[in-house]
Amino acid sequence: MTTPPLAPYPATRLRRVRQADWTRRLVREAEVRPSDLIWSMIVHEGEGVIPVASMPGVERLSVKEAAKAAVRARDLGIPAIAIFPHIDGARKDAAGSIAADPDGVIPRAVKAMKDAAPEVGIMCDVALDPFTNHGHDGVVEGGKILNDPTIERLIEQGLMQAQAGADILAPSDMMDGRIGALRAALEGANFQDTLIMSYAAKYASAFYGPYRDAIGSAKLAGGQGDKKTYQMDPANTEEAIREVALDIAEGADMVMVKPGMPYLDILRRLVDEFRMPTYAFQVSGEYAMIKAAGMNGWIDEERAILESLTAFKRAGAAGIISYFAPWAAEKLG
Ligand SMILES: NCc1[nH]cc(CCC(=O)O)c1CC(=O)O
Numbered sequence: 259m260t261t262p263p264l265a266p267y268p269a270t271r272l273r274r275v276r277q278a279d280w281t282r283r284l285v286r287e288a289e290v291r292p293s294d295l296i297w298s299m300i301v302h303e304g305e306g307v308i309p310v311a312s313m314p315g316v317e318r319l320s321v322k323e324a325a326k327a328a329v330r331a332r333d334l335g336i337p338a339i340a341i342f343p344h345i346d347g348a349r350k351d352a353a354g355s356i357a358a359d360p361d362g363v364i365p366r367a368v369k370a371m372k373d374a375a376p377e378v379g380i381m382c383d384v385a386l387d388p389f390t391n392h393g394h395d396g397v398v399e400g401g402k403i404l405n406d407p408t409i410e411r412l413i414e415q416g417l418m419q420a421q422a423g424a425d426i427l428a429p430s431d432m433m434d435g436r437i438g439a440l441r442a443a444l445e446g447a448n449f450q451d452t453l454i455m456s457y458a459a460k461y462a463s464a465f466y467g468p469y470r471d472a473i474g475s476a477k478l479a480g481g482q483g484d485k486k487t488y489q490m491d492p493a494n495t496e497e498a499i500r501e502v503a504l505d506i507a508e509g510a511d512m513v514m515v516k517p518g519m520p521y522l523d524i525l526r527r528l529v530d531e532f533r534m535p536t537y538a539f540q541v542s543g544e545y546a547m548i549k550a551a552g553m554n555g556w557i558d559e560e561r562a563i564l565e566s567l568t569a570f571k572r573a574g575a576a577g578i579i580s581y582f583a584p585w586a587a588e589k590l591g
């Protein structure tokens with residue numbers, strides 16, 4: 259885009275349009291609405307709610323509470339909820355054997371949430387790490403994360419989630435080829451309408467720390483932070499283009515960039531390049547930073563949250579996955 263020639267000062271005074279709230283609202287380019295939000299939510303296997311220490315204000319919800327939250331999302335105009343499981347450590351193993359258990363907390367939550375609020379889209383994380391005792395997103399052998407055997411497990415998990423009623427499957431594992439395999443499996447099992455949102459450009463980031471605490475994998479091997487053989491190097495942009503190109507070609511309906519704020523340049527690039535519905539995940543560490551600074555009185559928390567969400571929209575996001583979703587929807591609604 260070329261900028262039209264501007265009359266020199268004083269004919270042009272850019273401050274004129276900023277002089278009052280009404281002028282600012284008239285020229286505003288990006289605005290975040292409740293319909294832009296996907297509520298990121300942790301569910302657990304027990305009863306009641308359990309606070310997450312490193313994410314003040316976020317609680318792990320029981321299935322019953324998750325169903326109530328779905329109703330709340332509907333009433334707030336939030337279109338979708340992304341659920342992630344906290345699994346009892348004693349039930350994890352090296353293979354993540356219970357990842358595709360049709361009686362697990364995720365399928366139970368999906369059913370309860372769809373029963374309570376069928377109008378709300380439910381998105382499931384397709385990944386093994388909440389279920390493995392090493393915290394990695396894949397099958398590990400001799401210290402290596404095996405790509406193709408992992409895909410087989412993800413397919414079982416994804417089909418189970420679709421069977422339970424999940425609307426969107428969101429593989430967050432970063433194995434090569436899993437989008438194509440999952441799409442073929444869904445077609446083969448008559449799930450033509452199940453959406454796939456690919457965590458297409460997911461970086462090996464320090465900003466996932468509180469999440470690993472929330473799902474109970476922080477102290478495990480994978481929780482020490484090294485997922486660098488499958489998640490992307492934070493230094494790379496062109497590689498993100500290749501990742502997203504492949505996932506679109508394999509059948510992704512929507513793509514995601516993760517984390518959010520430190521990667522707004524990637525988000526913009528991908529929107530420009532592919533014109534696909536592109537989402538940003540404002541991850542646990544971003545939540546924790548804003549919250550911690552706010553609680554200390556170091557920043558104005560409410561303004562910082564809304565500014566951060568607006569920044570995603572300005573950068574081109576079709577929507578934002580965020581732990582702030584219910585608070586923000588209430589504020590904006
Ligand atoms: N499959 C892993 C997964 N799915 C969602 C998140 C992070 C979410 C957040 O930080 O809020 C992670 C973390 C990781 O890769 O270790």
Ligand SMILES: [Mg+2]
Nearest residue numbers: 432433434501
């Ligand atoms: Mg990929």
